[in-house]
Amino acid sequence: MSDPVRVLVVEDHPLYRQAVTSLVEGMDGWTVVGAYADAESALPHATSADLVVLDLGLPGVDGIEATGLFKSANAAIAILVLTMSEETPVLTAAVRAGASGYLVKGSEPEDIERALRAVARGQVVFGEQVAAAVLAQAGRRTTVAADSAFPMLSAREVEVLDLIAAGRSNAEIASSLFVSPKTAKNHVSSILTKLGCTRTEAVARGRDAGLGRD
Secondary structure (H helix, E strand, O other), X not given: OOOOEEEEEEOXXXXXXXXXXHHHHOOOOEEXXXXXXXXXXXXXXXXXXXXXXEOOOOOXXXXXXXXXXXXXXXXXOEEEEEEOOOOHHHHHHXXXXXXXXXXXXXXXXXXXXXXXXXXXXXXXXXXXXXXXXXXXXXXXXXXXXXXXXXXXXXXHHHHHHHHHHOOOOHHHHHHHHOOOHHHHXXXXXXXXXXXXXXXXXXXHHHHHOOOOOO
16 A cells, blocks of 8 residues: 655634634545644645645735745655735745645645645646636746856845846835735845845846846
């Protein structure tokens, strides 16, 4: 008998957390090893799981940051985002952080189960309503990153620089990437320090590299 697929459920809404837990527990060969209302509680258990079902709108560490932290703790872990947001920048941020699947809440249980099985097999899965937007945005920004226009920046910082180059304020960056204003400010400060330039100069350099041209 093969080992069960071990799942962490990270969802702050108790009823939805229970619904997802029940769905997974009802799948043959699958087991929930923990269900948590926030990422901080779940992260210590990353090495004990094969897959995370993750909401983005979490208290404390948001889902985008948590995705990166889970991947850092366990590079083999698969992450299926299950959230309310259909905004393209949020989808792109989740993909860049390491998510293998993205479904919006309201998806049918059978769709969630199919996505879980696919992500566990190493496949990339998106709901029909978000697939085209995710692939278009991720493809454009991945090309920029692949060109190594800013090798000193992390993939997340390139994402932020793209928004800086588009003239977005820190508050708008935070909203677009589904992170806290403090996190957005820290990313911006790190970018300016690494580039050794002012924000205005960063806008120019980003646009020269093809960023900020949505």
